[in-house]
Amino acid sequence: MYFSECIGAHAMTKKPLILITNDDGISAPGIRALISTMNEIGDVVVVAPDSPQSGMGHAITLDSTLFTDEVYFDDGPQKEYSCSGTPADCVKIAVRELLDRKPDLCVSGINHGSNASINVIYSGTMSAAIEAGIEGIPAIGFSLLDYGWNANFEASKAYVKSITKNALAQGIPDGVVLNVNIPNIDKSLIKGIKICRQAKANWVEEFDKRKTPQGKDYYWLTGKFVNLDGGEDTDEWALENGYVSIVPTQFDLTAHHFIKNLNTWDLNE
């Protein structure tokens, strides 16, 4: 299916329908903060995992059944469903089964922890936003750089609201979703919003090797984040310097710059 050049440029004549999901699970404080902010902007339907799904990347459930349940957490006007699947599953089942019409926007998060730089690849939060983008729905992933369950989302709310209202008013082009990260500092210290590119950074894993009581080796995955990208136009730079970062993110992964070189390979030898 093809979408018009700018999907989601919303006329604002009626309240937009906003789909909310996340990867920390439907009861996480981050999604509760996002729901409360979105209730000020539109009609909200929540379809989110019934348990934490961090690090799920763009996993989908092919070999297992999916359950959804209508649930109630507070007396807000939103409708809420928990889903046994991954964040990407939540978006798919929302669009095909649970919503009456295509949402005007999908927002995912607010994630407890960074999805800046290479984290976008592993992120369940961003996979949900990307899944919505694939469906032709304007989408934004929001993340706060605090991994704690008790993270304070108060400072995030004004930025989430401003970015969301702009996205609804201006539209987001076909094939692009927004990856928003918010520094974990006091609201008074946040300098503003910067549009960025994804920093070139990675995780250097350190496996914590242990023995079971029966003497068999096993591992826990741990790691150290390493950013050696010196650019001042990256999300990591913005976050380290007190800015909210927005990286426009695409799911056409073609490395167009290498096509010409590949055509010189002697492949049909």
Place this chain on the structure above:
Amino acid sequence: MYFSECIGAHAMTKKPLILITNDDGISAPGIRALISTMNEIGDVVVVAPDSPQSGMGHAITLDSTLFTDEVYFDDGPQKEYSCSGTPADCVKIAVRELLDRKPDLCVSGINHGSNASINVIYSGTMSAAIEAGIEGIPAIGFSLLDYGWNANFEASKAYVKSITKNALAQGIPDGVVLNVNIPNIDKSLIKGIKICRQAKANWVEEFDKRKTPQGKDYYWLTGKFVNLDGGEDTDEWALENGYVSIVPTQFDLTAHHFIKNLNTWDLNE
């Protein structure tokens, strides 16, 4: 960590060290065919999931333990480990724990089924290749367009070999991995290899809604693949027209073309 411009340009003075993984599990016929082909090119170490992991996207194991076991499937010269984790986990644990040195190449597959166009996003096969790319290892994902366990990989072998030898000789630049798909047709009908871009296509999900014996609704995810990309430079076009497709694939997801527009948004209102 930074890598030189062209990682993996191999001097061919000694046998390259090749890491093999997949997402269909270590006993799948596709990875057995890949191992047999790679044994003709280099020293092979296999680290692959102990069970099928299709549709896992770029999932990693954060909340669970990881086990590895040295295993033996045939009398080939390769060393093999099964791993309880995802394809991305397999690459991480291979590089950090199981291999003596950084491999010269990582190949993933041969997947039972297409990873062309949007499938790259959901693909465990490609997530392993991308994980290797993030680690600075030249990497290729191979997929045959036959979902059957009894798929015939004979026609694939010559193409897998030619592409692998070129990748070792020419190198693959930092930040790029190759996504190779092979049509499911007789070898004599394959017209050659085409360098392509990722087609703009998607899945239109159809959820198969059922009731448990206790009367609770549940769903199976199914779907129909829809390619409305008319371009003749896409992977889907190549595959439909009898060619092996190679899409150079990147993991910098920045939509650079939208940065200028985003900078016009009134975000700091």
